[in-house]
Amino acid sequence: MNTVLSVLLLHSFFATPTLSCNQSCFCKTYQTLKVRSTLRGQYKNILQEQKGALISNKKQVGFAGNQFNRSPLRSEVYDVGSGKGYTISSIGQFVIIDLPQIYEINTIKFWVYDRDINLRTFDIKVQVQNSQGLIQLIYEDTVATSITKIKFSDTFVKQILFYDNNGSSLNQYLHFVNLQAYFEF
Missing domain, CATH: 2.60.120.260 (Galactose-binding domain-like)
Structure with missing residues (x-):
């Protein structure tokens, strides 16, 4: 059972296309929020x-x-x-x-x-x-x-x-x- 879950997890990790920050508005927003959070001491x-x-x-x-x-x-x-x-x-x-x-x-x-x-x-x-x-x-x-x-x-x-x-x-x-x-x- 654990082997099957591991294989499915690895497949979903490698088969899912990753978005670069140039392709996604969400990704740019996330990066901006991450930088702000750091500058704000994680609130x-x-x-x-x-x-x-x-x-x-x-x-x-x-x-x-x-x-x-x-x-x-x-x-x-x-x-x-x-x-x-x-x-x-x-x-x-x-x-x-x-x-x-x-x-x-x-x-x-x-x-x-x-x-x-x-x-x-x-x-x-x-x-x-x-x-x-x-x-x-x-x-x-x-x-x-x-x-x-x-x-x-x-x-x-x-x-x-x-x-x-x-x-x-x-x-x-x-x-x-x-x-x-x-x-x-």
């Missing part, structure tokens, strides 16, 4: 250590916690509390995320520290550096809290910069628990 979060994103100014940024739960680029389960599970930057400093390639994105989410009884607000600016090296301000707020989703026009991005404009309502620090960026329809 998934591109700010992950496993995908090659990294914090390029790590010496200027503090990391509270152990190696498994201190980076905002992690994809593991979060263990956040007093003194662990987040990234810290001071007033006037950036958290700079370098991407392994240029991606087309239009959405950024960030989660600032909200794990205690205090209602913290953060003064933050978010900028993206496009493929030509130009930096564009996409978000600025003096009372950012908890999880914030930023929508902006489709942009080709090589670097994302989070700027601690004036710390939080409790201290001079900007605390990130998680960062995400992706293309959303």
Whole structure:
């Protein structure tokens, strides 16, 4: 039985004429969509250590916690509390995320520290550096809290910069628990 199925499969593979991209409009459309999907990170979060994103100014940024739960680029389960599970930057400093390639994105989410009884607000600016090296301000707020989703026009991005404009309502620090960026329809 398996031999018969194998022979039929091989026959259908070799007997079916293949279309080149010159012959098929569908094939050209498929190739275009495939390239766009790659440039858009397969429509998934591109700010992950496993995908090659990294914090390029790590010496200027503090990391509270152990190696498994201190980076905002992690994809593991979060263990956040007093003194662990987040990234810290001071007033006037950036958290700079370098991407392994240029991606087309239009959405950024960030989660600032909200794990205690205090209602913290953060003064933050978010900028993206496009493929030509130009930096564009996409978000600025003096009372950012908890999880914030930023929508902006489709942009080709090589670097994302989070700027601690004036710390939080409790201290001079900007605390990130998680960062995400992706293309959303």
